[in-house]
Amino acid sequence: MAKVAFIGLGVMGYPMAAHLKNRGGHEVTVYNRTQAKAEKWVAEHGGASAPTPAEAADGKDFVFSCVGNDDDLRSVTLGGDGAFGAIKPGAVFIDNTTASADIARELADAAARKDFGFIDAPVSGGQAGAENGVLTVMCGGDRAVFDRAKPVIEAYARMVGLMGPAGAGQLTKMINQICIAGLVQGLAEGIHFGKKAGLDIENVIEVISKGAAGSWQMENRYKTMNKGEYDFGFAVDWMRKDLGICLTEANNNGAKLPVAALVDQFYKEVQEMGGKRWDTSSLLARLER
Structure with missing residues (x-):
């Protein structure tokens, strides 16, 4: 069991911190x-909060x-009240934010000057x-620091990999988002085309998902896309932030x-349609408006 702090309890951080407590035993x-x-998190999971x-x-x-x-x-x-002013020497700071590679390198340098480790560790897998x-966790940093942090990270992850030095985790996450953008647009166009052609989309996807066109997006999003439901995943606002970084x-x-x-x-057009909080599969809504 380690002494752990978690900063940021949004839709991702809230359950990630819970896994560190409940599954990791920290x-x-x-x-x-x-x-x-x-305070709500502490009421549900125990532990403590800090101001x-x-x-x-x-x-x-x-x-x-x-x-x-x-x-x-x-x-x-x-x-002024930042964590880097209080972390003890020898500790490890793990950042799961999707941010720029520049900030990752900046923080890695700052951590090195204060004699603690830093890992940039953006995640994929959504809420x-x-x-x-x-989650899949893409890490950048020193191998020895990563080896210490990996068993703790695994409390909320299915896959944890070291991609290279500081910033490499963020660069890998950029590739992840670049690939997703193309996949979702292709799926949206395919479903849109199939509807216009009068085909049964359920039958179409059942067949093509087992071939070279298959993807995680196809398997997990086509049904809700076909129904015009877009409340099941990563928000358009967040994707635009990530693509801007890319x-x-x-x-x-x-x-x-x-x-x-x-x-x-x-995605900007989807935002203008009122879809800022729709999930990324809402590219289809743009084609069907």
Whole structure:
């Protein structure tokens, strides 16, 4: 059992922290910007809450964060009451936020100066993956630090992999989102085409999902897409944030992402339709309006 802090109790962090407590058996202290949510978590799962990230991190062996973006991450780590001001030497900070590779490298350097470890560890699997403890975790950092952190991370994960040095986890998550964007757009167009052609979409997907066209998106989203229901996964607002990170990084490294850039604009149209909180499969709604 380790002493653990978890910073950020959103739709992902809330169940992830619970798995660290209940499945991992760790002593968990939580922090959330809205204190009432932290108190609710403690009422449900035990452990303790802290009024600041620094107080949550003080004396802990492992400190996790899962917040909104680069600015939020800087605030809870490097801000006046940030966790980096209180983490003990030799501890490990694991960041599950989907953020830029630049902030990951910045925080890794700051951690090294204070003699504790840092792992950028964005996740894939969405809210359902977090609730079921079966997330995929893509890590960047030092091998020795990763080897220490991996058994703790596994409390909420099905797959945990070290992808390279600091920032490599975030870069891998960008690839994940680039691939998803193309897959969902292709699935949306396929279902749209099938409907226009008068085909039974259930029968079509039953056949083609077993061949080369098959994907996780097809298996898990086609039924709700076919019904026009879009409340079952990763929100459009979040996907646009992630694709923005991808496109910025591509602009820096010279990669060409024409499909990702196009799908990002399609998601902008979905937002304008009122679908900011619809899940990413709502690309079909744009075609059917």
